Amino acid sequence: MDFRRRLLAAAAVAAFASPAGAQWTESERAEFHRDCLQSCQTSPRVAESNKPQCNAYCVCMGEETSKAEPNYPLLDDDFRHGRDTPRVQAARWLTAVCSDRVLSR
Numbered sequence: 403m404d405f406r407r408r409l410l411a412a413a414a415v416a417a418f419a420s421p422a423g424a425q426w427t428e429s430e431r432a433e434f435h436r437d438c439l440q441s442c443q444t445s446p447r448v449a450e451s452n453k454p455q456c457n458a459y460c461v462c463m464g465e466e467t468s469k470a471e472p473n474y475p476l477l478d479d480d481f482r483h484g485r486d487t488p489r490v491q492a493a494r495w496l497t498a499v500c501s502d503r504v505l506s507r
Contacts, residue, residue, distance in 0.1 A: 443456050
């Protein structure tokens with residue numbers, strides 16, 4: 403399971419901003435968003451009533467995660483290898499931030 407799916411799984415069942423700003427490429431952003439949407443929309447842990455908010459949730463996750471870790475390949479590698487690094491912990495924490503932000507609207 404890739405890191406984007408793991409992020410969403412942690413959210414469905416959680417920031418620090420980098421002063422340098424996000425450096426993800428457009429293709430990395432698109433890949434993250436596409437995978438996040440697919441996971442959100444098919445997850446049995448996301449209530450049907452919340453599925454219409456999957457896009458807003460994934461926009462939030464992409465924006466916040468790219469600020470927290472501008473190096474997408476590094477974060478992806480940490481998730482793929484199951485490393486519990488500060489980067490991974492921050493990304494997991496952001497799942498709760500984005501869930502709260504999106505669902506409290």
